[in-house]
Amino acid sequence: METLNRGAGAGTSRPPEPEHQRLFVHTRPRPPADERGELLRGLREPPRCIAPKFFYDSHGAKLFDRITEQPEYYPTRVERELFRQHHRDIAAAVGPERLLIEPGSGSSEKVELLLESLRPSAYVPLEITESHLLGASRQLVQRYPWLTVHAVCADYSEGLDLPAELPAGPRLLFFPGSTIGNFEPEPARRFLRFLRRACGDDGSLLIGVDLRKEPAVLEAAYNDRAGVTAAFNLNVLNHVNRLVDGDFDPAQFRHCAFFNGTDSRVEMHLESLVDQTVTLANSPIAIAAGERIHTENSYKYTLDGFRELADNAGFRPRETWCDERHWFSLHLLDAV
Numbered sequence: 216m217e218t219l220n221r222g223a224g225a226g227t228s229r230p231p232e233p234e235h236q237r238l239f240v241h242t243r244p245r246p247p248a249d250e251r252g253e254l255l256r257g258l259r260e261p262p263r264c265i266a267p268k269f270f271y272d273s274h275g276a277k278l279f280d281r282i283t284e285q286p287e288y289y290p291t292r293v294e295r296e297l298f299r300q301h302h303r304d305i306a307a308a309v310g311p312e313r314l315l316i317e318p319g320s321g322s323s324e325k326v327e328l329l330l331e332s333l334r335p336s337a338y339v340p341l342e343i344t345e346s347h348l349l350g351a352s353r354q355l356v357q358r359y360p361w362l363t364v365h366a367v368c369a370d371y372s373e374g375l376d377l378p379a380e381l382p383a384g385p386r387l388l389f390f391p392g393s394t395i396g397n398f399e400p401e402p403a404r405r406f407l408r409f410l411r412r413a414c415g416d417d418g419s420l421l422i423g424v425d426l427r428k429e430p431a432v433l434e435a436a437y438n439d440r441a442g443v444t445a446a447f448n449l450n451v452l453n454h455v456n457r458l459v460d461g462d463f464d465p466a467q468f469r470h471c472a473f474f475n476g477t478d479s480r481v482e483m484h485l486e487s488l489v490d491q492t493v494t495l496a497n498s499p500i501a502i503a504a505g506e507r508i509h510t511e512n513s514y515k516y517t518l519d520g521f522r523e524l525a526d527n528a529g530f531r532p533r534e535t536w537c538d539e540r541h542w543f544s545l546h547l548l549d550a551v
């Protein structure tokens with residue numbers, strides 16, 4: 216396939232695929248990642264931690280999909296229901312012909328609940344895994360004969376590096392799934408500022424945010440009875456083993472998830488069942504029985520708490536949609 220544009224740091228853009236005339240593919244340069252160093256720094260000394268991004272190897276991604284089907288894990292279901300009920304109101308509030316940009320689009324499943332109503336000028340999914348990005352984008356152009364897709368293969372964690380070739384016009388950034396809840400407060404603010412910069416002065420952001428609620432509901436959601444969240448949490452050790460030549464035995468740990476009311480977050484940890492020595496990159500580390508490795512925080516916001524965070528990043532609330540129990544929220548925010 217011909218390359219249109221290949222310059223230092225500029226990334227590449229391909230003309231439409233012959234069989235998919237409305238699909239353009241852009242690849243952005245990726246900064247070198249020191250995943251090994253990051254993991255070893257987090258694991259060598261207590262308090263030990265593994266960043267949640269390491270959950271998502273191919274098995275972890277499948278386990279996450281299964282989590283979203285568990286009866287106790289309400290966020291995906293409640294958010295989907297909000298899209299189903301309010302897609303027309305959302306589209307009316309947003310207005311037609313927006314350039315719709317979704318960082319971390321994955322299988323682009325959620326955006327489908329909005330596409331027909333929104334009728335964007337084009338859809339721009341950003342996804343680090345090229346096979347997911349291309350598979351989902353091809354499906355979309357086949358399913359929606361009026362839709363143009365600019366698929367961008369990029370890591371969005373350090374800013375939205377968008378190709379210059381995107382169509383002009385007002386933008387709608389789309390960040391569903393309460394993924395913002397997995398950012399620590401300062402990185403969350405920084406990330407919202409990246410989104411603010413990417414949406415321009417006449418743009419908006421539509422974002423899904425899980426809300427603070429009774430601890431029993433939250434704790435059940437992260438301790439499903441079928442043990443899928445436990446398997447998801449323990450699987451991170453297999454991924455770490457591959458990345459740092461480690462010999463973690465997941466059977467020697469237990470999944471542990473609870474609500475920390477002081478910091479308003481569900482915490483996930485892996486607790487060592489025994490005194491053990493694990494070897495990582497040829498170095499032994501001693502882990503005592505009962506010691507924990509912190510693997511994830513999932514922050515639960517109040518409506519006002521999230522609006523304050525968004526305000527700080529340069530967004531003004533336009534509309535908010537919530538379910539009756541106030542378990543989950545969708546925020547439409549305008550750039551200021």
Ligand code: AVI
Pocket residue numbers: 282290392393394396397437444511512513
């Ligand atoms: C992806 N993220 C919003 C999920 C959450 O609820 O924080 C990840 C997850 N971890 C355990 N279950 C789901």
